[in-house]
Amino acid sequence: METMSPEPSSNLASSSELPMPADWRDFIALTKPRVMTLVVFTGLCGLLVAPVTLHPVLAFAAVLCIALGAGAAAALNQWYESDIDAKMKRTAQRPLPAGRMDRQSALHFGVGMSFFSVILLGVATNWFAAFILAISILFYVMIYTVWLKRRTAQNIVIGGAAGAFPPMIGWVAATGSLDVMPILLFALIFLWTPPHFWALSLYVRMDYANAGVPMLPVIAGEKVTRQHIAVYTLPMVAVAVLPWLLHLTGPLYGITAIATSLIFIWLAWRVLIHRPVEGDGMKPEKQLFFYSILYQFILFGVLVVDKVMQ
Amino acid sequence: MNELEYTAAVRARQLARAKVMAWTLGALVLLTFGITIAKMGG
Numbered sequence: 399m400e401t402m403s404p405e406p407s408s409n410l411a412s413s414s415e416l417p418m419p420a421d422w423r424d425f426i427a428l429t430k431p432r433v434m435t436l437v438v439f440t441g442l443c444g445l446l447v448a449p450v451t452l453h454p455v456l457a458f459a460a461v462l463c464i465a466l467g468a469g470a471a472a473a474l475n476q477w478y479e480s481d482i483d484a485k486m487k488r489t490a491q492r493p494l495p496a497g498r499m500d501r502q503s504a505l506h507f508g509v510g511m512s513f514f515s516v517i518l519l520g521v522a523t524n525w526f527a528a529f530i531l532a533i534s535i536l537f538y539v540m541i542y543t544v545w546l547k548r549r550t551a552q553n554i555v556i557g558g559a560a561g562a563f564p565p566m567i568g569w570v571a572a573t574g575s576l577d578v579m580p581i582l583l584f585a586l587i588f589l590w591t592p593p594h595f596w597a598l599s600l601y602v603r604m605d606y607a608n609a610g611v612p613m614l615p616v617i618a619g620e621k622v623t624r625q626h627i628a629v630y631t632l633p634m635v636a637v638a639v640l641p642w643l644l645h646l647t648g649p650l651y652g653i654t655a656i657a658t659s660l661i662f663i664w665l666a667w668r669v670l671i672h673r674p675v676e677g678d679g680m681k682p683e684k685q686l687f688f689y690s691i692l693y694q695f696i697l698f699g700v701l702v703v704d705k706v707m708q
Numbered sequence: 709m710n711e712l713e714y715t716a717a718v719r720a721r722q723l724a725r726a727k728v729m730a731w732t733l734g735a736l737v738l739l740t741f742g743i744t745i746a747k748m749g750g
Contacts, residue, residue, distance in 0.1 A: 455743060
């Protein structure tokens with residue numbers, strides 16, 4: 399007969415082996431809050447530059463829905479990519495690869511929040527805006543995450559469209575229709591995404607290579623990526639200035655767009671001519687990556703200020 | 709970690725999640741009221 403232990407409970411496995419419900423903070427982490435900041439900001443700016451003023455409560459609901467939709471797409475992205483996230487230093491501590499959350503919870507959270515954000519946006523503003531939000535979530539999850547990311551080095555070029563929808567959603571939430579301005583704002587983010595992500599991928603290239611993600615520097619090499627950054631920067635700058643040239647904005651936006659774009663071109667040029675040596679820290683690439691985020695904040699922020707001044 | 713400690717840890721985490729959920733739902737109810745009033749032209 400087996401001898402009973404005086405403290406049978408103490409024989410339980412260590413806490414790391416026992417299933418624990420995920421902490422609520424891990425659900426927040428699942429929504430990629432830092433990425434969401436820019437998404438919410440551009441969505442809010444799209445709403446504010448629209449020619450129709452939305453009731454503050456409805457405007458708040460619209461921005462909340464854009465945030466929830468972006469968070470839902472991020473959760474579904476992490477649900478699908480937990481295997482490659484585990485292989486990359488930059489993403490290994492996310493809730494799923496770190497084992498702090500089970501995959502089913504992330505899936506339910508993402509799907510539930512997707513439906514909720516789309517329906518709430520439709521009820522609060524209009525169903526055209528809700529439709530574009532649904533398309534943006536589906537585009538990020540199905541086209542970028544599932545289809546393109548693991549298959550082609552052009553993943554970020556086409557996938558960039560997913561992040562370009564928020565200002566368009568903001569505008570449509572206010573007006574109920576599309577116009578030249580929201581299409582230009584869409585094009586601006588769409589063309590901005592490749593130089594932004596390729597600058598990042600240059601200094602985390604080994605991470606992507608280890609995870610088997612065919613980012614451009616992994617497939618075509620650093621030199622080609624630097625050339626691609628320069629080539630994509632030029633049409634992006636043209637689109638950044640276009641709202642002013644088309645008289646859709648005032649001179650404040652025009653001057654700011656030209657000045658900030660010249661800095662962008664200068665940083666892209668430095669990346670183009672940079673020949674990294676061991677241990678130089680890839681400074682030009684990091685500078686371009688962080689400046690590109692600032693560039694978006696400045697352009698969209700000034701767009702709103704310019705509208706208010708008019 | 710023994711069984712009692714484990715149960716307490718799970719309960720604490722569930723309680724924290726329940727509190728966050730309750731606040732979120734409360735805020736959403738208020739938002740729904742706000743949307744309804746705004747749409748009525750308030």
